[in-house]
Amino acid sequence: MTTETQTDLIDPHAEREAEKYDNPIPSRELISQTLEEESKPLRIFEIARILQVDEDDEERFEALNRRLKAMVRDGQLIRNRRGAFGLLKKMDLIRGRVLGHPDGFGFVVPEEGGKDLFLSEKEMHKVLHGDRVIASIVGEDRRGRHEGAIIEVIEHCTDELLGRLTFEGTLAWVRPDNNRIAQDIFIPQDGLKDAKENQIVLTKILHQPSARSGPIGKIVEVLGDFMDPGMEIDSAIHAHNIPNTWSDELQAELAQIPDEVTEADLDGRKDLRTLQLVTIDGADTKDFDDAVYAKRRKNGGWKLVVAIADVSHYVKPGTELDKEAYKRGNSVYFPQRVVPMLPSKLSDGLCSLNPHVDRLCMVADMAIDASGKLERTQFYQAVMNSKARLTYSQVHEMIVDHQSPLREEFAEQLENVDTLFELFKVLQSAREERGALEFDTTETRIVFDDERKIEEIVPVVRNDAHKLIEECMLMANVATARFLKWHKIPTLYRVHESPMADRLQNLRTFLADFNLQLAGGDTPTAHDYADVSRQVAGKPYEHLVQTVMLRSMNQAVYHPDNKGHFGLNYENYTHFTSPIRRYPDLLVHRAIRYVWGKQPIENFNYDEAKMVELGQHCSDTERRADEATRDAVTFLKCEFLSHRLGEEYEAVITAATNFGLFVEIDPLYVEGLVHITELGDDYFHYDNARHCLKGERSGKVYRLGDRIKVQVAQVNLDDRKVDLRFIESLVSDDFSAESDVASDAHDDSNDEDDNKRKPRKKRFYRKKRSGRAKPKAKD
Known part of the structure; x- marks a missing residue:
């Protein structure tokens, strides 16, 4: 662009700017476009001249100056030492968020995607974890990673x-x-x-x-x-900035909502109060998202009704309730404590499908054929009255023991429960035929004594009642995704993309040592993964192979692009069934409600760009909740183990790294580290491709799944770390010789070649330091 073409300037967002300002100035988009076309940094006077902002018009010129500064503050532009404004991408700069590591170094995670930028301990002194920065690439470290230097801090995020x-x-x-x-x-x-x-x-x-x-x-x-x-929960809540108070404005808004369902609420709703809908949840659950009912159809198929609490009736866009629900993103489940997404009046009351009370709901009424295939779905709003609050253990006893007294106690619900179980067996067969992945992982539950100290840690056993509800929720989620895709309305899908190329290569190298092959080339399917699982079923290394396959896959996220769900092998999948505790589900309910209104899509509150932003936020709050819960549970387990110093246990290796082995102590389900120096007089090398530690002289291999005997040596409650002393290997030489493999390393643990614990360095002003789960449908 040159001064000769100034008169040709057209601001694509002029109308938007005119609506916001009496004396509008060029939009951010036009400013960025101008700098792009000029191909050099420009001072404010040059920008003003090109954009036809007269310097004598003090009001507009000052407004332009403020906008340029705001764009710098937001990381859209950078101002060089000459005072000229330039585009980050033209200066090879990266805008992103700082991800700190416990050992002092860190990374910049680019906001626009791409590889993370490594930050040394020296660079990390300028920032705290979570800060937004502009950084430049200054070289590569010895591991070939881009190394960065912080140019400017856009936003300090820890107050x-x-x-x-x-x-x-x-x-x-x-x-x-x-x-x-x-x-x-x-x-x-x-x-x-x-x-x-x-x-x-x-x-x-x-x-x-x-x-x-x-x-x-x-x-x-x-x-x-x-x-x-x-205190460990309070610490986790504050450490991860989880909102946990309700504002006065929200409380005032909440007070305006009636305590019970009113006659006015029933207008336009289908009456399902006589239908034998029941809830099936854990014994300690207080909020009930979903109720289910099944019936055989004359053609041999099934009618499945999944009724979900109608949160969108009470939580409207733009309200204080909505703003707070968005901020939280999801409920967070700690041991014996929940930080809910919605206030108790809604989460445990009006929006909880409690037994024998009227509740508003949104219904997915599905027709399923005899083979378990979804034929069609009708969505509608309704009023229901749950006929029973059943637990997983009760339902499991009812379906496996036909002499159980529970079958008499819940006689009115018995036909529904038996029908649901018959449908579950069909859906389970369809799942196996579809090739959906299901890895055996052990979840644990902490049992406390009267002083809230850990009494024991016990495994949570998933029975057929858990799986029954899971299959019903999966079917409802698929039906919802198909419905919204058909109506072409912006929404959030639950996306689980195919594994990345480098992980696939490492997985295939690993599997080759067991004479196993993963089919599918660069784009394997869940079927291909399932085939490998079937080949190792019952083998001594079954758990080892399944764990490495699981770690080769991506993390599921929320996104408006419907890219399918790799693990479940679904082409269309979203989250519909838990709007009490997940904000994406609430957005999905709003999209369904909008379709009912038959209004133009362009009038919908959320466009594609907004959905991208919402998806990223909800994915972030989900990870935040996982990290906070893990921190609290890890502290509790460390405190539990601190009273057992010197005791010896059998353990299983859960990960190998370049500095040692992470193991899980069998009877306690607590993880600790066996440092590499504990393994004997040898040089042990970490093989990244085969995920193992191997002795240079002895040839001894330590891999994921191997059993060893350890002694509790030290517990550091501050750092939540357990050091274990190696006693002996419990793996026979014959089995050890079967392969030369080990497990995938912890994501954060192999970020440096030597992560040995360092003594804390004291320096004035510069000190440094070297559950409960409720998901119904796993994804």
Whole structure:
């Protein structure tokens, strides 16, 4: 673009700007386009001249200046030392979010996709985990990763954090509970607020870290002592910034909602109050999302009714309830405590399908043929009255023991339960034929004593009642995805993409040692994975192979592009069944409701771009919840093991890394590390392709699934780490010789060639530090 073509400027968003401002200025898009076409950084006077903003028009010129600064602040532009504004991509700069590592280094995760940028400990001193930055590529490290330097911090995202107060002479520091923040916070004497050593405190950051000094803060609240019961959950909530309070505005809005279903609520709804709908959940569940009913059809097929709590009737777009639900993204389930997405009045009350009370619901009324194939679905809004609140154990007993007294106790629901079980067996056969993946993983439940100390950790056994409900929810989710795809309305699908090429290559190298082959070339299907699972069924290395296959796959995310679900082998899949505890499900319900209104798609509140943003946010809050829950549970397990120092146990190797073996202690279901130096007088090398540690001199191989005997050596509650001493291998030489493989490494654990524990370095202003689950349909 040159000055001769200035008169040809057309702002594609001029109408939008005119609606927002009385004296509109060029849009951000036009500014970016101008800089793109000029192919060089421009000063404000040059930009103003090209965009025909007169310098003498002080109001418009100042507005342009503010917009350019805002674009710099948001990371859309960068301002160089000459004061000229330029595009990041033209300067080979990357905008992204900082991902910290417990050992002090970190990464920049690009906002526009691409490979992560490695940040050294020196660079990480300038930021905290979660900050948004602009970084440049300065070279490659010895592992071939792009290494970066932080050019500018766009946004500091940590204003408060929770941590443990420690003293060093007269100096005070707070060690963050979030182990991704490796810098301790210096607390001046006037910021201590009478807090005592080893107390858990909430700290406000007064000065963010920089290249010259570490973070400085003041204590704003003392939550309690380090080992107080429940403190691990409070710590996890604060460490991961999980919202856990309700605003006054939300409370006022909530008070306007009636406590019971009203006559006005029933307008336009189908009456299902006589239908034998029942809920089937865990014994400790308080919020009931779904109810089910099944009936045989005359043609040999099935009618399946899945009724879901109608949250969208109560939570409208733009309300305080909606804003808070979006912020939370999902409910978070800790041991014996839940941080709900919605207030109790809704989650445990009006939107919970409690027995023998009227509740509003959205229904997927499905026709399924005799082979378990979905034929058609009718969606409608209804009012229902659950006939029974059944638990998984009750239903399982009823379907396996026909002499059980429960069959008499729930005689009115017996026909529905038996029919549901018959349908489940058909759907399970269809699942096997479809090639959907199902790996055996062990979930655990923590049993507490009266003082909220761990009494025992027990495995959660999934019976046919769990699987029955899972299949019903999967069918409803598929029906919903097909419905929304047909109506071409923007929505969030649950997307699970095919494994990436490098992971497939490593998996095939691993499988070759067992004389196994994964078919499908560059695009294997779930069928191909299932074929491998069938070949290893019953073999001693079955669990080993299944675990490595599982780790080769991607994580499922929310996205408006319907790319299918690899693991379940579905072409269309979304989440419809849990709007009480998942925001994506609420968005899906709104899309269905909009289709009912037969309004133009362009008038829908959410376009494709907005759905991309919502999908990313919901995927992030899901990961946040997983990490917070894992932190709390890990602390509890470490505390449990801290009373067992010196005790010996059998364990199974769950991962091999370049610095040792992660193992799970069998009877306790607690994970710990056997450092590589514990394995004997040999040089052990980590084989990334075969996922194993192998001795150079002895040839001894340690792999995932191998059993060893260990002793509890040390437990570090601050870092949530368990060190184990190697006693002996429990694998016979014959079995050890069958292959030369080990497990996939932990994602974060192999980020450096040597992750040995480092002593903490003390420096003024610069200290550094070297459940409960409710998902019905697994994906």
